[in-house]
Amino acid sequence: MLQTIRDKSSGFLAFTILGLVIITMAFFGVDSYFSPKIETYSAKIEGPAKFWIWGKQVREIPQDRFQRRFEQARQAARDRQGEGFDSARFESIDSKREVLDRMIDEEVMAMVAERDGIAIGEGEVAAELKRMEEFQVNGQYSADQYRLGLAARGLSHGQFMATVAADMASRTVPGQVASTGLATDDELEEALTLAREQRDLELIDLPTPAAPEAPTEEALKAWYDSHGERYTRPEHVAIEYVEIDGATLDVPTVVDEQTLRQRYQDQRGRYVTEPVRSAAHILVSVSADADEAEVEAARERAQALADQARQPGADFAALAAEHSDDIGSKADGGLLGPIEAGLFEGPFQDALFGLEEVGQVADPARTPEGWHVIQLADLTPGSERTFEEVREEIEAEFLATERDRIYSDLGNQLIERVYRDPTALAPAAEATGLELKRSAVFSRDAGDGIAAMPEVREAAFADPQRVERQVSDAIEIGPNHLVVLHVVEVEPAALIPFEEVRERVRADLVADALSKASEAQAEALLERALAGESFADLASEVGRTVAELPGVTRQSQLPPLLIEEAFRLSAPDEDAASAGIVRLGADRHALVRVTEVREGELGELDQATREALRQQLVQARATVEAEAYIRALRRQYTVTVAEDRL
Template identity: 75%
Template sequence: MLQTIRDKSSGWLAFIILGLVIITMAFFGIESYFAPKVETYSAKIEGPAKYWLWGKQVREIPQDQFQRRFEQVRQQERDRQGEAFDYAAFESLDNKRQVLDGMIDEEVLGMVAEREGITIGEAELAAELKQMPEFQLNGVYSPDQYRLGLAARGVNHAQFMATVRADMARRTIPSLVANTGLATQAELEAYLRLARQTRDLSLVDLPTPAAPAAPTEAELKAWYEANAARYRSEEKVAVEYVEIDGSTLEVPTVVDEQALRQRYEEQRARYVTDPKRSAAHILVAVPADADAAAEQAARERAEALAAKAREPGADFAAIARESSDDLGSKADGGALGVVEAGLFAGPFEEALFAMQQVGQVSDPVRTPDGWHVIQLTEFAPGSERSFDEVRAEIEAEYLSTERDRVFSDLSNQLIERIYRDPTALAPAAEASGLELKRTGLFSRTAGEGIAAIPAVRAAAFADAQRVERQVSDAVEIGSNHLVVVHVVEVEPEAAIPFEQVRDRVQAEVVADALSKASEAQARALLERAQKGETLDALATEVGRTVATLPGVNRQAQLPPALLEEAFRLPAPEAGGISVGMVRLGPDRHALVGVTAVTQGDLEGLDDETRKSLLDQLAQARAVVEAQDYVKALRKQFTITVAEDRL
């Protein structure tokens, strides 16, 4: 038998199979046969192969990255909506898909930028940085704000620049598509005629029908059973909680002089102002891999421009506007504004920082973009504030930091003890010297005391707390102010007995009957009006009069539902009327008729206003076209969404 196996496993086919196995192991390792890959992405985006099976782009959006973005959006919505924010509703799959789709669009645009070889130059990058409002003071770029911003983000200059560069590359093509948005004068006039259109209306506000006979007990119980979901009490919980409020903690009030001096030395850079340089440049663009002839020609042109800029009375800005290849700064005379150390790498920065005299022009310097001729346009020497000058400031910061430290130490102690035993809060509170408090029962939507805070209610009703009875994570309810909760009682939702809600049931049965009767009355009258009966005759029949509203526009102070129906109806024939029905309240309807339509008047529209409106219309179209472009791009990629990981 062994001989038979040996005979069968020899030959050219066996060698091919063995060779494929060896190649596979060489690239992926033998562990790939025994350790299946565990997917952790929320979405995977796969682009088409560049050459048959080679050059395929693949990007993944990890679960943790999606969760961070979703939490950011949640926080933004919570800040925007305040008390009205609904945590449970926000957790819907539709909301999660909306956030994830935005992230997918970003990845697709990044992959397209990479595929098309889109790169961002140093000057464009610097200009973008200086336009970011978070790094500005009084509308002007501030290097100090920039440093503080990077520290808050926990990134260095190179990492942040890489992120900005990638974002700019992603936005390049959509912005170019948006820039092509156009609107014609004919489209503007058609839009304005429609937007400024007025209509002559006839309105009959119908009376509420007479109250129906009182419902029987059987009818009430039948309604109660058919609408049982309306008559259920909310689920409620009660929690034990520990609160740490930094503003109430005791901290030292006397500061050691040596500690202040040590702090000054540690943060000396804060009190030292580096020299500030503003610069302008002229770029002679030439690729990094250009041949020797092109390189020499570019260098000679740059040297000629440098010599021209050094001539007495030369206008560097005019030369830059005329000769620079940097589209980002050319129109501004090559101005780059304030240039901080690290903003431009290598020879450019070395040449600029070697100059000390305003107006000085450098020799040409080479960067990957080409040859630069640099002029120092402003120079302000640095300064230093002594310890005595900033002592009071340091002392105030020190005391504030001490309060933060005490708060942080106490919070960390509490959380560490909770991690050791997440099933009980009392031991951790006692060991930390904190008071354990308890709330009464509260629902998802309302509570008293600490439970009046939406974030606390959300934590209490999370499954880990409400179902598994785990102690919650720290819930931040303010600056240096947190609370930790532990659910100790759950009152499940339940049907409210009929006897307790009988009056409410009766009111809702009567209201429903009135609503249906009002709609039936309005619909019957509408059908008669559409068959030719006049509104005057119908109004007289129900004891009403017809109100005439001439020249109603879309901004009229009328109920929105009435305006929507009035402008939805078709224009009537000459001497005729278009009639519709509108619901104005639970048991209130009206008939509305359009007797005339007047197209918007374009008289009095000056050229400046017309141009402004035309620009707005073009911008609106540009936004739609850019969105359509992204939608079209997505069709080129295979997108896999793991909804179970959202």
């Protein structure tokens, strides 16, 4: 048997197969045959291969990143809609796909920028950072604010610069496409006419139908079984954590005098300022190869100018403008601005710093450029705060610095111990003398105590912590305040028992029945209105009156869905009514009818207003064109969405 296998495994074909197996293992490793990969992405984007099956661009959108973005979208919708926010409706798969699609577009643009080699220079990135409002104080870029912002994000300067550069690169081409948007005069006229169009409406606010009969137990259970996603308790976790709060650390309260005096000497530049001198000069240039006679002649000319400048009432600026050979300063009357010691060494500095009164002129000073006639244009006296004057300030700063040092040392010790064993937090807590605490279970969206902080929940539900059970990195939750956590318990998402949510099920079922009944009532009345029955008769039948809404425009302060439906309907004619249904609430509908349409009047619009509206139209068209460009690019990539993980 073995000899047969040996005989069959020789030859060119066998060696070819063996070579392919070796190559495969070299690229993917033996482990890939025995360790199945667990997919955790919400979406995966794959580009075309550069060579056969190699060189593909592949990016994934992890579940935790999608969940964070979806939660941000939820909060934005809640803030925007207020009491009208419907959490259950927002949880629909359509809402989730809308958020995920935006993330996919962003990834595709980043992949295109990477593929096409679009790079952003450091200067452009730095300019972009200085334009970001979160790094500004009173409208101006603040380096301190920038450092605080990076600390809150947990990023280094290099990491953040790379992130901003990648984002700018991904927006480069869509931005260029958008910049090509334009609008002709005819298009502007048409858009303005539509925007200022007026419509007269009639509205019947329909009553909510009577409550249905109390649902049976069978109906409740059937609803519960078919709407399990509404009654699923989300995944919960519990954590062990240690917390370092700089405000509660034990620090020295007394500092010896010698330490304070030494700190004063080390930082003396903060408390002692040297006088600031501003200079003006007249240059009498001397060429590098000038002989002694030429040098002396230049000196005599400079001396004459100095003597002239010292005369009562002399105008040094006028002399500089007329006689100075320094092209850069003569137009400003020879002004050089503030000059610190060391900026000009040798005779120039000696001459300037030998002057003691504003307006005083020194004898000519020689430099390689020639002879300088120097005037002390301004003198700001220096100042000095003695040790006794700043002692309390130095002591307070020293104690604050000590608090920062102790906080930093303790944090470093904790992280170092965690790195030694990232699978358990208790040893690190014991080694550093910190209390190991435990939280109650909490969800991705809400928690109590330490879990009330979004940063903590985000870290706890990240895959390395929730799935792999690793100890987290330090999480900055405030100035000199950090948390390190370890997930110790995971409760999977589970259907809440029927008995616990019976009343919720009853309320949801009744609300759904009312909604359907209201919609059915509206559809039946609309059918009759379209068949020719008057709005007045229909309103009377349901105990309502017809509300007249004249001169409605797209900008009118009415419910958005009403405006949308009113301007979706066609203009009325003699053969057919122009009517539709508007949903005003979960169980409230209205009938709306267009009775007259009037074109917008444009005569009173001045040129400035027209131009501003043209720019709005250009921007709208640019946005549409950029979106079309992104959709075209998406067709070049393969997108896989894990619907079951949304």
